[in-house]
Amino acid sequence: MDAVTPKTAHSHVVRPANMEWQKTRFAGCEAKTLLFDKATGLVTALMRFAPGAVLPDHEHVKIEQTYVLAGKLVDREGPDAGLTVPEGDFVWRPAGSRHSAWCPEGGLMLAIFQVPNKFFERDGRVTDITGGDWAEIWGAVDPAG
Numbered sequence: 001m002d003a004v005t006p007k008t009a010h011s012h013v014v015r016p017a018n019m020e021w022q023k024t025r026f027a028g029c030e031a032k033t034l035l036f037d038k039a040t041g042l043v044t045a046l047m048r049f050a051p052g053a054v055l056p057d058h059e060h061v062k063i064e065q066t067y068v069l070a071g072k073l074v075d076r077e078g079p080d081a082g083l084t085v086p087e088g089d090f091v092w093r094p095a096g097s098r099h100s101a102w103c104p105e106g107g108l109m110l111a112i113f114q115v116p117n118k119f120f121e122r123d124g125r126v127t128d129i130t131g132g133d134w135a136e137i138w139g140a141v142d143p144a145g
Contacts, residue, residue, distance in 0.1 A: 016046055025131050028053030041115035041141040049103035059098040061142055062114035066091050071107025076100045115142045 014034045021030040028050030035044040041061075046069075049055075054076060066073065067090045075083040078099025085091045087107075093099075098120075116128045116138055126134045 021048060024129055026055055029055055041138055043113045043116060045111050047109045047111050049107045051104065051106040053103050055101040057100050057120045058117040060093050060095060060117060062095045064093045065112040067110045069108040069110060071103055071105050073107055073109060074102045074104060076102035
């Protein structure tokens with residue numbers, strides 16, 4: 001994570017142009033973390049997807065917000081399969097929504113998560129974006145999740 005929220009009461013300027021893209025464990029998905037508050041789980045990030053990249057089966061534990069800056073974001077699987085959010089549009093998803101996301105031509109998004117997503121692995125594990133056990137890492141932040 002690039003930007004950790006310090007315990008101060010003043011403004012914090014983040015300069016994404018000076019930050020390196022961080023690879024995630026998902027092929028073609030990279031992030032620049034603009035704000036990360038470990039105590040609450042709040043994350044704001046720029047997300048960049050290569051053409052054809054997929055963010056696999058995941059659940060938004062609390063409200064998720066995404067503004068598409070370039071390209072388009074498509075629900076590949078889930079109750080809204082086929083939903084397409086093009087450049088310039090904003091989508092938010094309620095707590096508990098589950099899907100996989102796809103960027104057929106690639107994309108750039110500003111994403112805000114109140115608590116990091118749960119990813120559902122084929123072996124039955126529930127992980128976060130790092131591959132760590134979601135309940136161990138985030139369970140104390142969101143006991144209901």
